[in-house]
Amino acid sequence: MNSSRIFEIEQFAQSLVKGGAMALYLTPKPGLVDMANQGSHPDLTLDKMERSLHILGDYLAELIRSLTDGERFLCQAVIGRRAEEVMMEELGSNTLKGYFFLSGLLLVARWRCDSDDEKRLSRAVSELGEEFFALRREQATNGHSARSRFGTGGVVHEVLDGLPSLFTCAVPVYLAAIERTGCFTSASFAMLARLMQTVDDTTTLHRCGTMGLARLRRDGQTLERLIAEGGDPVAFLTELDRKYVRMNLTMGGVADVLGLAYGYLVATGRLAGASETTRSRNSKPRLRLCMGDA
Numbered sequence: 400m401n402s403s404r405i406f407e408i409e410q411f412a413q414s415l416v417k418g419g420a421m422a423l424y425l426t427p428k429p430g431l432v433d434m435a436n437q438g439s440h441p442d443l444t445l446d447k448m449e450r451s452l453h454i455l456g457d458y459l460a461e462l463i464r465s466l467t468d469g470e471r472f473l474c475q476a477v478i479g480r481r482a483e484e485v486m487m488e489e490l491g492s493n494t495l496k497g498y499f500f501l502s503g504l505l506l507v508a509r510w511r512c513d514s515d516d517e518k519r520l521s522r523a524v525s526e527l528g529e530e531f532f533a534l535r536r537e538q539a540t541n542g543h544s545a546r547s548r549f550g551t552g553g554v555v556h557e558v559l560d561g562l563p564s565l566f567t568c569a570v571p572v573y574l575a576a577i578e579r580t581g582c583f584t585s586a587s588f589a590m591l592a593r594l595m596q597t598v599d600d601t602t603t604l605h606r607c608g609t610m611g612l613a614r615l616r617r618d619g620q621t622l623e624r625l626i627a628e629g630g631d632p633v634a635f636l637t638e639l640d641r642k643y644v645r646m647n648l649t650m651g652g653v654a655d656v657l658g659l660a661y662g663y664l665v666a667t668g669r670l671a672g673a674s675e676t677t678r679s680r681n682s683k684p685r686l687r688l689c690m691g692d693a
């Protein structure tokens with residue numbers, strides 16, 4: 400086995416874990432777990448989300464073993480399902496289910512293409528999605544019920560369409576904003592603003608229906624305008640967080656795509672990642688965010 404190919408896929412996996420950490424630590428994120436609070440998720444904490452990221456790291460390492468052993472995609476799907484079970488058993492909550500799924504598929508796609516090229520990756524994800532959803536029997540999940548009730552595609556269409564929210568929305572928005580402002584935080588909020596307007600988020604639909612999704616779209620638009628006018632997004636987002644918690648509104652799908660975007664930008668050398676630091680229990684977070692851009 401070519402050792403540089405293995406090195407590259409390991410780097411890609413690490414970037415995806417870092418991306419998940421960067422999305423988690425971006426604060427404030429209305430309705431979501433972040434450094435300030437647990438948003439609209441009484442069953443989740445920052446500590447649980449961090450532990451989930453460690454489970455994600457182990458899961459992606461297991462996927463790499465399967466890929467380098469030349470196993471079929473069916474085996475990787477089994478590993479994915481098992482990782483979801485481990486997450487639920489160890490943490491007692493759905494922490495990063497969508498992110499496990501999306502980052503696992505992107506990793507397998509990266510291995511198949513042996514390239515970072517976004518068109519090739521997008522096509523490979525879509526092909527894997529076809530394979531995956533043809534084999535899978537729908538489960539009685541919140542996502543499934545939101546997809547049938549509101550006639551939307553959610554994470555399923557996101558994958559079958561080759562991750563448009565990642566490649567044609569989040570990444571170009573980040574790159575344009577960083578070019579314009581040179582500011583990581585501002586570019587991050589620009590990505591968040593655009594994803595709030597475009598992602599068919601079934602966590603939002605499940606909690607607050609079409610009114611909730613319309614609210615997300617409007618708030619994303621306002622945030623985008625605020626950033627363009629040089630305003631301060633933090634006060635706006637902090638206030639929004641209070642409102643979302645009162646409404647039980649959240650946007651897990653937006654957060655999942657945000658993490659994927661950070662991960663892909665880190666993997667392609669366009670953003671410096673979160674650096675792993677040690678901490679004793681109950682002190683500050685283990686995976687700390689490095690704010691510098693590459």
Ligand SMILES: CC(C)(COP(=O)(O)OP(=O)(O)OC[C@H]1O[C@@H](n2cnc3c(N)ncnc32)[C@H](O)[C@@H]1O)[C@@H](O)C(=O)NCCC(=O)NCCS
Nearest residue numbers: 476479480497500503540541542553554599600601651652
């Ligand atoms: C595909 C999965 C994630 C489907 O989840 P489903 O929508 O049915 O359920 P649920 O509501 O519990 O989870 C949805 C997840 O998607 C995220 N999400 C919601 N909307 C979107 C969206 N539009 N775009 C992206 N993510 C979204 C949510 O944050 C949530 O984490 C899952 O059930 C599954 O099949 N897992 C198997 C894992 C596996 O085999 N992986 C192998 C990869 S190689």
Ligand SMILES: Nc1ncnc2c1ncn2[C@@H]1O[C@H](COP(=O)(O)OP(=O)(O)OP(=O)(O)O)[C@@H](O)[C@H]1O
Nearest residue numbers: 423431432493494495496497498541602651654655
């Ligand atoms: N920072 C974050 N905070 C909260 N959720 C997040 C975050 N990042 C990603 N998510 C995603 O949001 C989803 C959680 O949403 P939600 O709690 O509505 O899902 P659920 O477990 O299906 O529903 P419920 O808890 O209402 O029964 C997780 O699957 C996770 O992938």
